[in-house]
Amino acid sequence: MKAKVYVSLKPGVLDPQGKAIHHSVELLGFTGIADVRQGKYFEIALQDSADQDQARESVARIAREVLSNPIIEDYRVEIEA
Amino acid sequence: MKFGIIVFPGSNCDHDAYHVISKQVGQPVDFIWHKDTDLKSYDAVIIPGGFSYGDYLRAGALARFSPVMESVKKFADSGRLVLGICNGFQILCEAGLLPGALIRNRDLHFICEHVHVRVETTDTPFTNEMTQGSVLRLPIAHAEGNYVCDDATLRELNQEDRIVFRYCDAHGNVTEAANPNGSRDNIAGICNSSRNVLGLMPHPERACEDLLGSTDGRDVFSSLAATLAAVA
Numbered sequence: 001m002k003a004k005v006y007v008s009l010k011p012g013v014l015d016p017q018g019k020a021i022h023h024s025v026e027l028l029g030f031t032g033i034a035d036v037r038q039g040k041y042f043e044i045a046l047q048d049s050a051d052q053d054q055a056r057e058s059v060a061r062i063a064r065e066v067l068s069n070p071i072i073e074d075y076r077v078e079i080e081a
Numbered sequence: 082m083k084f085g086i087i088v089f090p091g092s093n094c095d096h097d098a099y100h101v102i103s104k105q106v107g108q109p110v111d112f113i114w115h116k117d118t119d120l121k122s123y124d125a126v127i128i129p130g131g132f133s134y135g136d137y138l139r140a141g142a143l144a145r146f147s148p149v150m151e152s153v154k155k156f157a158d159s160g161r162l163v164l165g166i167c168n169g170f171q172i173l174c175e176a177g178l179l180p181g182a183l184i185r186n187r188d189l190h191f192i193c194e195h196v197h198v199r200v201e202t203t204d205t206p207f208t209n210e211m212t213q214g215s216v217l218r219l220p221i222a223h224a225e226g227n228y229v230c231d232d233a234t235l236r237e238l239n240q241e242d243r244i245v246f247r248y249c250d251a252h253g254n255v256t257e258a259a260n261p262n263g264s265r266d267n268i269a270g271i272c273n274s275s276r277n278v279l280g281l282m283p284h285p286e287r288a289c290e291d292l293l294g295s296t297d298g299r300d301v302f303s304s305l306a307a308t309l310a311a312v313a
Contacts, residue, residue, distance in 0.1 A: 016189040069139055071182040
């Protein structure tokens with residue numbers, strides 16, 4: 001079983017890295033890009049025997065307490081069987 | 082009075098702080114490895130600058146899980162003094178000992194230069210030997226020093242007189258041009274509601290000798306020492 005965690009900056013939190021990437025993308029010739037936001041992606045491997053509901057709860061806690069900073073970031077968890 | 086300096090893997094301003102406490106303040110000081118948890122013999126703890134855990138995940142995020150941090154929380158709860166400098170400030174925010182967070186500098190650069198900060202309050206154990214409104218010239222060296230917090234937190238910080246230092250120009254004017262990293266309200270340092278925990282991005286420990294271009298940082302340590310001497 002695998003858990004995927006996506007961490008992104010909350011709307012409104014300045015993302016200078018995203019801005020720099022946006023600028024580079026424009027230099028490449030793309031003009032229709034409105035905005036770029038940079039985030040983080042984590043893959044967490046769980047033992048196959050793990051209970052899916054319990055795994056979801058555990059990973060959500062890991063995402064909340066370690067992987068993200070709730071002051072500036074949101075997270076989203078996906079569990080793959 | 083005895084000082085302790087917490088050392089994480091990746092701390093690199095620990096020796097600067099040690100030098101200032103031992104040579105300038107002239108008081109006993111120990112390094113405390115982050116796996117140690119006994120802070121009983123200390124009156125003040127410094128969380129120094131550097132790149133704890135290589136700034137992996139977020140600056141200060143992993144240091145907060147080091148065994149010593151539970152002890153630092155209890156230490157702070159007991160009213161003893163905690164000073165977080167640069168990465169130390171980031172760690173204190175991540176650990177929830179101070180509100181808000183420090184994100185990437187507005188203009189992405191790692192900034193390493195001397196800046197001016199205005200002393201906003203002298204009602205802390207770290208600034209009580211200073212004059213309110215006076216300007217200190219201190220070095221900064223960080224990539225994530227952009228202080229952010231929500232409106233409610235900012236209101237509370239202002240109402241409770243907890244913004245200790247603001248970035249300003251050489252004359253003490255707090256302007257956007259004098260804000261090196263985009264910090265909200267030009268915030269360079271804040272304290273907790275009990276006023277015994279201070280976090281700041283500038284490095285007072287690197288500004289205690291003429292050779293280093295500024296001695297304005299001494300005031301932080303002389304305030305600290307005066308506070309501890311008064312209670313001793």
